Amino acid sequence: MLTTSLPGGTWTLGGLTVTRFGYGAMQLAGPGVMGPPADRDGALAVLRTAVELGITHIDTSAAYGPTVTNQLIREALHPYPDSLHIVTKVGANRDPQGGWPPARDPQSLRRSVHENLETLGLDVLDLVNLRLGDAAGPLPGSLADAFETLADLQRQGLIRHLGVSNATPEQVAEAQAIAPIVCVQNMYNLAHRRDDELIDALAGQGVAYVPFFPLGGFSPLQSSVLSTVAARLEATPMSVALAWLLRRSPNILLIPGTSSATHLRENIAGAALSLSNDDLAELDTIGR
Ligand SMILES: NC(=O)c1ccc[n+]([C@@H]2O[C@H](COP(=O)([O-])OP(=O)(O)OC[C@H]3O[C@@H](n4cnc5c(N)ncnc54)[C@H](OP(=O)(O)O)[C@@H]3O)[C@@H](O)[C@H]2O)c1
Numbered sequence: 435m436l437t438t439s440l441p442g443g444t445w446t447l448g449g450l451t452v453t454r455f456g457y458g459a460m461q462l463a464g465p466g467v468m469g470p471p472a473d474r475d476g477a478l479a480v481l482r483t484a485v486e487l488g489i490t491h492i493d494t495s496a497a498y499g500p501t502v503t504n505q506l507i508r509e510a511l512h513p514y515p516d517s518l519h520i521v522t523k524v525g526a527n528r529d530p531q532g533g534w535p536p537a538r539d540p541q542s543l544r545r546s547v548h549e550n551l552e553t554l555g556l557d558v559l560d561l562v563n564l565r566l567g568d569a570a571g572p573l574p575g576s577l578a579d580a581f582e583t584l585a586d587l588q589r590q591g592l593i594r595h596l597g598v599s600n601a602t603p604e605q606v607a608e609a610q611a612i613a614p615i616v617c618v619q620n621m622y623n624l625a626h627r628r629d630d631e632l633i634d635a636l637a638g639q640g641v642a643y644v645p646f647f648p649l650g651g652f653s654p655l656q657s658s659v660l661s662t663v664a665a666r667l668e669a670t671p672m673s674v675a676l677a678w679l680l681r682r683s684p685n686i687l688l689i690p691g692t693s694s695a696t697h698l699r700e701n702i703a704g705a706a707l708s709l710s711n712d713d714l715a716e717l718d719t720i721g722r
Contacts (some may be wrong), residue, residue, distance in 0.1 A: 438488050438519055442708035443682040445687055447491075447642055448595040448656040449614040450519045450560055454680065455705055456491030456688035457484040457698070458646065459503040466532040467498050468534070471693065474506075479509035483695040486701060490523060493619075493644070495565075496549045497534065504553035512555045521644075522550045523599050523619070525565035525580065527670050534569050536582040547587050562593045563619050564609070567600040571621065586612040599646075603632050617642040623656055624675050626667045627721035637685040645685045648679055649693075657720050663713050673704025678717050681709055685712065 436444050441452030459674065462477040471477040494503045501634065507520060514520070524546035527537040543564075550559055551559035557571055564580055565574045577598070587593050597617035598609050609615050618636060622629050633643045649655060649672050657671075664671045674691075679686050688705065693699050709717070 436490065437707045438490075440488050440702060442688065445642055445685065447519070447561060447687075448614075451517075451596070452491035452519050452687065454687050455489060455688055455690045455702060456493060456644075457481075457489050458691035459507060460493040460498050461638070461691035461693045462506055463499040463502040466534045468528065469499065470502055471506075473506050473693070476695075477506050477693060478510040479691060480695050480698060481507055483698055485511060487579060487699070490515075490517045491519055491521065491687060491689070493521050493646075494552055494554075496546055497523075497526050497528055501549065501553045504550060507553045508553065508698060510511055514556075515517075519560045520554060520556070521561040521563065521597075521617075522559055523563040523565045524550065524584070525530070525563075525599075532533065534567065538564070538566075538577075540579065540583040542653055543583045544587065547584075547592055548641050549590065558591060559650055561595040561597055561616065561625055562587075562707070563599040563617070564601075565599045566602075566605055571607070572600050572602045574602055574604065577592050577608055581609050581612045588613065596641075597644075603635075606632065606636075608641040615641060618644055619644040619689075621645065621647050622649060622653075622679075622716060623648050623721075624660060624678055625721045626649070627644050633686065637683050638683070640715070642687050645679060645681065646689065648688055648690050649675055650654060659716060659720050663716055667709075669707050670700070670704060672701060673707050674709070674713075674717070675707055676701055676705035678705035678714070681714065682704055
């Protein structure tokens with residue numbers, strides 16, 4: 435059994451135990467998540483530091499770079515420790531302008547699963563999320579054809595577990611009618627709380643919720659309430675935002691992104707911050 439000193443303890447995704455404090459690799463690619471990073475050695479060091487500090491959940495996608503973050507993960511960490519679980523996503527390509535056009539037809543999904551296997555150097559992917567919607571957020575519409583394709587690849591033994599990303603609650607339910615899911619990865623943070631009900635419903639089912647942009651993504655979280663609470667606790671707003679997510683629900687897994695090993699250490703220390711009921715009530719006013 436995995437024990438950890440990381441804040442939040444562990445969670446079991448299907449049969450895979452992961453630390454609730456994970457790491458999102460997207461920020462390791464070049465500007466606009468295109469091309470290689472300016473500081474390649476620094477990027478490799480961040481990944482090695484994450485594992486040295488005990489993180490066992492790394493989030494990536496062949497669309498990052500494209501394939502840049504997968505190749506960095508492989509170079510930094512392969513052969514992977516048994517405890518490490520790399521979660522990837524399929525369903526979007528990159529265009530030359532850095533856009534994220536959908537690629538959810540069966541042929542593209544199959545190609546993308548094989549591309550992830552190859553670039554990560556794996557025979558089986560631990561967890562694959564089907565990315566839906568577009569860069570602006572979830573969009574309604576059936577995921578049946580796409581999700582059935584992934585369920586088929588799972589039956590072939592290429593994928594252990596499935597999840598959905600950027601999904602509406604209706605799409606989550608539609609996916610669950612096709613095959614079990616172990617996580618939903620959607621945008622959520624202190625200031626963006628559209629998924630409050632979904633998080634609680636998934637907690638009741640034992641399904642993980644993995645918020646992307648936990649720190650606001652490309653535009654850092656800004657709120658006078660957050661700044662006030664952080665100043666009172668002599669902490670950074672980022673620490674408060676991460677600690678709040680861990681407290682928000684036991685099924686929330688963190689994958690904050692950073693290209694800096696120093697920030698990674700700061701975020702781990704920050705997520706351990708203790709929040710009182712008064713702090714929580716005050717923070718609760720931000721996104722409501
Ligand atoms: N499913 C999807 O559609 C989807 C979409 C977006 C992202 N994701 C996943 O979610 C992960 C998390 O999202 P994200 O990385 O975009 O956003 P995020 O975690 O909300 O924020 C990352 C940003 O915060 C900065 N940062 C982190 N720690 C800091 C610190 N201690 N002090 C100052 N700045 C700090 C980073 O800059 P530095 O590099 O300078 O630290 C980076 O600019 C991604 O890495 C990716 O794996 C998934």
